[in-house]
Amino acid sequence: MNAIAGKNSVILLVEDDPDDQELTKRAFRASRLRNELRIVNDGEEALDYLYRRGPFESPSSAPRPSLILLDLNMPKLDGRAVLERIKEDPALRRIPVVILTTSSQEEDVIRSYELGVNSYMAKPNRMDGFVQAIRDLEHYWFNLVILPGRFS
Amino acid sequence: MDIFRELVDGQGDPVVCLRDDGCVTYINAAGVAVVTAAPLQTVKQDIKIPSELLAEIRRLQAEDHEGMAGYVSLRTPAGLRHFEVRVKRSPGPDGAEWLVLLRNVTELRIAQRASQYRSAFAKLVSEVASRFAGAGLDEFDDAIEESLERIGIFAQADASYLFQFSERGDRMSVTHSWSSGRVAPLPEQLHDIDAQTMTWWMSRLHRAEVVALSSLTELPEEAQVERRILAAQGVGSLVDVPLTYKGVPIGFMGLSSAEEGRHWSQDEVHLLSIVGQVFTNALQHKRAEEALAQERNLLRTLIDNLPDYIYAKDAESRFILNNSAHLRLLRAKSPEDVAGKSDYDMFPRELASQYYEDEQEIIRSGHPLVNREESVITEEGERRWLLTTKVPLCDADGVPVGLVGMSRDITGRKQMAEALETHARLLEQANADLRMRNQELDEFTYIASHDLQEPLRKLVSFTDALQHDMKAGDAAEIRRDLDIIASAAQRMQRLVRDLLALSRSGRQAMEWELVDLNECVDLALDALEIRMGEEKAEFAKEKLPTVLGDRTLLTQLFQNLIGNALKFHGPDAPQVRLTAEEGDDGWVLGVQDNGIGIKQEYSEQIFAPFKRLHGRGSYEGTGIGLAICRKIVERHGGVIWVESEPGKGAHFKFSLPQREAEQSP
Missing domain, CATH: 3.30.450.40 (GAF domain)
Incomplete structure (x- = not known):
């Protein structure tokens, strides 16, 4: 078993669209993932969460996520900026980041990998597809790959 | 008697004794030499006095001018000789009655003649x-x-x-x-x-x-x-x-x-x-x-038939010569009309003094002025462009005493160049327009593919979810799915509507007129009346100017900005104030609110289409209002920006540069 595949490890979803949040929650439910899904509404909130600022000051309100699902197009600070900040920061860069977005533009894909994203996924249109994608994602990141543990 | 004869014989001038009948009774050697070549002794009795001499002697005898002198020219063996003749009654031997004395005056006569x-x-x-x-x-x-x-x-x-x-x-x-x-x-x-x-x-x-x-x-x-x-x-x-x-x-x-x-x-x-x-x-x-006249004529013909203007001026810059073309330019009927006059008599003072100074400098320095482009105003008030060369005119010692000017009319060329330049500028403008349109089209395509995809995707996803929930018979979930589907469809509708509005704000032909901005604001407030009431908004405005612009677009601009001020209010009731300042280059107008404000780093992107700073949950809207505002301001030649800090309200400002009425397209 994977060193980080703790039963209650947290997945952070950064997503501004309430419908997409709802959709992701349903997909998680449907795929019966045991991981806890935490949701923030935009890039700024994501950084506040990761750095435990503002409303996320108490460690219990913002447990360090094992995986970040990041939308690209968001108001204020968008996904690209968030990704850049995470990968710049030695304390955060080990957290795998998966882009989950509607954009399948080559430019966005290339730019994301250049910034050090770990995976890039286009949101499937159909519900079944979305559920399957979430399952595959969980299986891959929490069962297959070996990631550095939380040794620090 | 012998002594007398010897004396007379030796006399150099001829002496002759005559009887009344003209017979010679005596003639001395000099006389013989005059009348004949024969020797005296042998021919004395036969000597014939030449007729010219005898005629003169008779004339003198008849007039009895004793002692008076007569003249005669005789052809002698030595040549023509001239003599003075004197006759004296003097009875002598052999019946002689007359003594005739001749004096050779040939040399005297020659000298006189000469x-x-x-x-x-x-x-x-x-x-x-x-x-x-x-x-x-x-x-x-x-x-x-x-x-x-x-x-x-x-x-x-x-x-x-x-x-x-x-x-x-x-x-x-x-x-x-x-x-x-x-x-x-x-x-x-x-x-x-x-x-x-x-x-x-x-x-x-x-x-x-x-x-x-x-x-x-x-x-x-x-x-x-x-x-x-x-x-x-x-x-x-x-x-x-x-x-x-x-x-x-x-x-x-x-x-x-x-x-x-x-x-x-x-x-x-x-x-x-x-x-x-x-x-x-x-x-x-x-x-x-x-030769000079011919040369002058040749030169005159030459300069009079050149299309260029040729003229000469004296040291005081007064015309001394003008060719026909130049006379025509000056509307002079004859060279006398301009001779002695200066540019001050022909051109506006400012132009004339510029010419005068140029010319005086040429005369002073002796350096020519070559190919200077200058303009003149003809008597009809028409501006002509000339390419002028002026060279000093020097006297024989090389001292400048005036100047010679040659000007070529390059108005046609100039106008063509200007037309080309205008054309190039228009072309450049058209290109810039085209580039902007292209960029807009790209943006539009991007928007169509992303922002329009978003609600569609929701429709598909939640239709799936609905089917699933219907199978499960979960009434609450079904209701939720339907709400999401409905709101996605509405969003879709609004997006399409706003996109059309954006497109129209950029494409619609502008109707330039003088617009009283106070009227625009009144119209915008009418449209926002209900929301103003709902939000219990306070409104204040300074007196706004009248500007040249499109009434409909400017009304829409105010409506969007005031609408935003109402929308992004903080905990307090919104206070909206319109500002107006007159700057160097037209007006700067503003809409100030006491709302939530914007971080400096987002102050640019808010004007891009569909850029929203807030999640859909917190504020309504598609994020296209400010994009439309920017478009409207740009079409009026201005810029739009925001001055704001989070929590301290926002002041949206835009400039409307002064425009001259004739520049309006």
């Missing part, structure tokens, strides 16, 4: 010379003809004439002549004859030798042509004197006589030489004047 000739000669020459001195060029021919006649008569010749050589000396023409009638006038065919046909004559004249012939028989064998021509005219003798100018033979003049055997003396040669010199000077003067 003196008379010289004074007549001097008078003639001076009259000829003064005839030319006062004559105009057009009188020269008459003056020469008259002078030829006078010297012909003076020299007792029958013809006088003037020949001139051609410039190259290979041809000659008789240009002026006079004839007494005893010699035929010089024939026409002596005009433009080949000098080669009279080589003997020509060679002598070219060597500047005088040709004097007492008889045509003196002409050598090789001068057959000359002899034939002269004989045909009835010429018996002639004298020709070459004319030279600065050592170059230019022709000859001569006298001829019908008389064969006439001896031509130095006097005639001298006369011809002196008058010839007068003629030469006159002819050279005439030639020079004609």
